[in-house]
Amino acid sequence: MSKYRIKYERSEDAKFISHLDLMRTMNRALRRAEAPLQYTQGFNPHSIMTVALPLSVGITSECEYLDITFKEDVHCKMFADKLNSVMPRGVRIIEIRNADDMRAFKYIDNAIYTATFTSDVAPDCKAFADMGEAVMLKKTKSGEKEEDIMPDIRNLNCESSGNTHTITMHINVGSSRNLKPELVMSAFEKFQGIKTEDLRIHRKTVFFNDGTEVF
């Protein structure tokens, strides 16, 4: 029995698929690729799959990860090709590695996102950071509460070309502290009066708490 970590990309064509639907989609793709899936015992056998950092609907990503348990070993490169040949449009396998000795997803801690949009008003990252605090209404399991999101923003960078702007944000994500990039954008709307048009948020890199990239 071996654990494998699959790195894949979700592009525009797949950005509206919900997290649960994507899990089902991956499961079926793995079955089509005749993966040696290890199933749980019992009444309702299912494969053993964990997804890192569920992606919100509407966001694209070039660094999605899932762990899957196989009952026998596979050749990573060959299996990745095979899996790619049975993937729906919009989801592409980037790499597969054996994950038996890898750090678990629960150690994921921060990530970099980009947000691209058009707006007449240009965002000003420095001014944003200089505010010192940015209190936003945050949705939690038990309802909504006001919270300062600034401590969870590690770095912000704004670039503009004409009225197209890109904000690159390095923020805390994961099981301990989780800031959503959408909320950062709402903060820009709130504090800088930016009305974003055609907003596209994209996940670029995911890091563990020791600062290393997942892979």
Added chain:
Amino acid sequence: MNVKDKVYKILPKVSKPTRYIGNEYNSVHKNANDVDIRFAFCFPDLYEVGMSHLGLKILYHLLNSREDTWCERVFAPWVDMEEQMRENNIPLYGMESFDELKDFDFLGFTLQYEMSYTNILNMLDLAGIPKLQKDRTDGDPFVVMGGPCAYSSECLADFVDYYMLGEGEEVMMEVMDAYAQWKKSGAPREEYLRAVSKIEGVYVPSFYEIEYNEDGTVAAINTIDETVPKTVRKRVVEDLDKMFAPDEVIVPFMEVVHDRIMLEVFRGCIRGCRFCQAGMIYRPVREKSPATLVENAKNLLKSTGFEEISLSSLSTSDYRGLKELTDKLIDMTESECVSLSLPSLRLDSFSMDLMQKVQKVRKSSLTFAPEAGTQRMRDVINKGITEEDLMNASTMAFEGGYSSIKLYFMIGLPYETLDDVRGIGDLSKKVVDCYFKVDKEKRGKGLRVTTSVSSFVPKAFTPFQWARQNTMDELRAKQQALKENITDRKIKYNYHEAPVSVLEGVFARGDRRLSKVLLKAVERGIRLDGWSEVFDYDKWMGVFEECGIDPFFYTRERSFDEILPWDMIDVGVKKSFLIEEAKRAEQGIVTPNCREKCSACGAACFKGGVCYE
């Protein structure tokens, strides 16, 4: 901005956006420049309903197997999406290409139930295509229809270019061939309709004129000239083993109603229950061989990755190859960690065994459809189930560890009395008693009997097509009487709302004059009538009034010699047989099923299936 960009912009604002994006595995993407025919398969309901429909899967892949054709899918948008589309001027589009429907050669609608008719007109409206057939001109797509309701949907006759009656696997290819030829010839639009009207199974309503009597009944059905056939006979595929059956089907992202492989084991039903339209219009029964099905199942599992296979037919227990098929499927599914589900089984010892074998999971509930509460009533409707059958089956189920049973009944049947209705309660109670007679050790815990009651709607091409439909008041009185008769707390009583049934009955036996009601209804914003949160009976009644049409004209009793609006259609089953059956119903005489004794219903004209077994 192109349609796709516009759609992607509004999708964050709507619920379940995957309904509208396509791109699922096994969906077919071609280059529009490489094909001559663009076909939009339109399912007039939501994605999750349409994607559960076997006919869509078959015809989609069949059409796409043609090199000259690209078939795409279109579904009705939910309320929030429609609002966004209208607000942002987004036309209805094909899900694969995101091209607007105006660019297509065909819009093909499947008619599965009457309450989806308004969705069809609303979809045409969203597509910006003229709804009335006579208003469409060169460059507009042809609007074609098929499916079980096509035999008697005269209320849509003004909107459709032609209907394909019966099974589409063959006729669809023929009308496409004719189209390719016509397109090349550059002849006027009508020429294509002329050409297809000569193909068996194709009904072109604009070639027929209806005369009415003063009392509103049909006086005559005339063809516009001699070249048009007086009646159109449905198509059936004679040999299902040789028929096209896709070896791959689309794998939806979102969970749809039937999120699994559906194996169609046979078509038709031998039983002839008198209320049942499916039992008549799909005659004669034709089966696929277990070998064909196993092969198909193997290929589908490989191409889709689905984790469940379900057998599909009107009455699975009547499949003669059931044992062989299930033995082989169980072998196959066990090794691949696939589950097998077997709906529409009659509860006998064989099926109990079978279910024990395939159901490794928790024992779910079993269903049983006696349809009526008393033996007299079951004889009237020719439902060959006795009280003893039900008691035996229930006992068997409880002894096998089941503790939950669902019972399906109808009220509003012809010749029904309040005693028959109360009989439903009595029968449910007897099932409860059955449970307590079974050894405590054996039976499962927590008995639950669910009694579900729907309202009968008389349908065309059944022995009850002449019957009067119960009024809303009658149905409500019956629902109430039954409610009072069900006192046992172990019984959960469910019933369908009467107003939808009444309206369904109007359109099920309607004529062409109802087309203006449909037009007006859609103008008034009526659609999605199959969804109780949207359905609005009073709004409908307002529309009937505005149009000066009495809906209850269509739910009245009719005499055997009245010309019926669908008399130009021939489903194989003869009217004389239906009349005979209607008379036997009145006398409570049962008719044997096709395998016990052939009743010469007329379907033998198709030269195959059970009639020649």
